[in-house]
Amino acid sequence: MAYPRDISIAEAIKRYGLPRNHRVHWSKARKDDVVRAVREQAISFHEARQRYLLSRSEFEQWERDYVASGGDAARMENA
Numbered sequence: 001m002a003y004p005r006d007i008s009i010a011e012a013i014k015r016y017g018l019p020r021n022h023r024v025h026w027s028k029a030r031k032d033d034v035v036r037a038v039r040e041q042a043i044s045f046h047e048a049r050q051r052y053l054l055s056r057s058e059f060e061q062w063e064r065d066y067v068a069s070g071g072d073a074a075r076m077e078n079a
Contacts, residue, residue: 032065036071
């Protein structure tokens with residue numbers, strides 16, 4: 001489990017504004033939120049793949065797109 005033991009997966013999902021399951025429109029912003037949550041270890045890579053029915057290559061593409069668009073640096077500038 002990547003997230004701290006005192007935080008449930010439900011709490012991690014709420015904190016990051018993540019969808020509850022895979023049945024959503026996957027906008028760039030939602031994809032970025034999932035990637036950011038995994039990179040910040042709010043949820044595990046395995047949890048994200050299982051919850052959102054992602055293949056490894058699909059997640060890796062989301063991550064490449066996240067990094068290419070500035071990733072955390074772009075988010076910090078907008079804060």
